[in-house]
Amino acid sequence: MNARINGRTRLAGIIGWPLDHTLSPAMHNAAYEVLELDWVYIPLPVRDEADLIRVVGAVRVLPFVGLNITMPFKQVMLEMCDEVAMMAKMAGAVNTVHVVDGRLIGYNTDGRGLVETLETEMGFSPEGKDVVVLGAGGAAGAAAVSLILAKASSVTVANRSVERAEELVERVASHARGTKCRAVVLGIDAEESVRSADLVVNATPVGMSPEDPTPIPTEWIGPGQVIFDMIYGNAPTRLVSEALERGASATGGLGMLVAQGATAVDIWSESTQIRTPRDVMRRAAEDQLAARRTKGGAQE
Numbered sequence: 001m002n003a004r005i006n007g008r009t010r011l012a013g014i015i016g017w018p019l020d021h022t023l024s025p026a027m028h029n030a031a032y033e034v035l036e037l038d039w040v041y042i043p044l045p046v047r048d049e050a051d052l053i054r055v056v057g058a059v060r061v062l063p064f065v066g067l068n069i070t071m072p073f074k075q076v077m078l079e080m081c082d083e084v085a086m087m088a089k090m091a092g093a094v095n096t097v098h099v100v101d102g103r104l105i106g107y108n109t110d111g112r113g114l115v116e117t118l119e120t121e122m123g124f125s126p127e128g129k130d131v132v133v134l135g136a137g138g139a140a141g142a143a144a145v146s147l148i149l150a151k152a153s154s155v156t157v158a159n160r161s162v163e164r165a166e167e168l169v170e171r172v173a174s175h176a177r178g179t180k181c182r183a184v185v186l187g188i189d190a191e192e193s194v195r196s197a198d199l200v201v202n203a204t205p206v207g208m209s210p211e212d213p214t215p216i217p218t219e220w221i222g223p224g225q226v227i228f229d230m231i232y233g234n235a236p237t238r239l240v241s242e243a244l245e246r247g248a249s250a251t252g253g254l255g256m257l258v259a260q261g262a263t264a265v266d267i268w269s270e271s272t273q274i275r276t277p278r279d280v281m282r283r284a285a286e287d288q289l290a291a292r293r294t295k296g297g298a299q300e
């Protein structure tokens, strides 16, 4: 890898805290090698907003092609970009920045990653479907926006603090056209929507630890439904395992992580000729997970 780095090598990286378990450097560097891009991807662990401001200032003057942003800075990054794509504005979060002549253009590729993975891994198209999104943070916002743009029939946002779900629904509703959007409390109020949903997306961190409960009672889940848990790691979450036991189709978030990262490379390379190889990135992510199997979870 180091033999590739020279005086003209461009930089990309991930900003967040903590980054100890990030899979992105392995995924990205593997793709750059195959695509013969003279880029290198590095972790940029940033503790707080004061440091974030300093790092973003440096990014503007260094030969950066792009950044990924992860927790806890996806929302604040929205304010720090010079331009923000409509999808990221609607989601209320930026997870990808394209650096163009020192200017920062913000995107959100999480939602596109979700829809791409639903289609390729689950054979599921959101068009005309009833969907429940659990959570109302950055990832839930991105999911809701993409599912609306993919013409879901309805999107119900179920969140612990209902005010945040209401804010999200208010933000996306004007773009919703044919999609019915509503907010409910994550609890018994969500039961009817979950029971009748074609797709349930978990965009809360509940399930990251093996001791966690499921974010909803899995008695509400049954055959014919698709359950997508954004959490990824070595073992399936309880939500995924129990949904499968109950006859639903279910998967974790690794495919989405790969697809959102690959979409970022598609944006940075500005080429319609390049389609970033998802299989190469997936293999690199799986190799990293396998290497640390004994050391516990691996969530960004």
Ligand code: NAP
Pocket (backbone or CB within 6 Å): 071, 074, 110, 113, 134, 135, 136, 137, 138, 139, 140, 159, 160, 161, 164, 186, 202, 203, 204, 205, 206, 208, 230, 231, 232, 253, 254, 256, 257, 258, 260, 299, 300
């Ligand atoms: P976030 O902005 O911090 O939002 C977290 C959401 O989860 C909030 O709506 C919060 O509710 C809810 N929540 C937190 N703890 C909860 C609990 N104990 N019970 C019920 N609800 C709870 O985080 P995010 O960036 O959206 O990420 C959410 C999850 O998605 C994380 O696990 C993250 O790793 C994963 N993710 C995966 C991918 C991927 O590519 N696979 C991409 C992005 C994110 P309140 O509003 O009430 O606090």
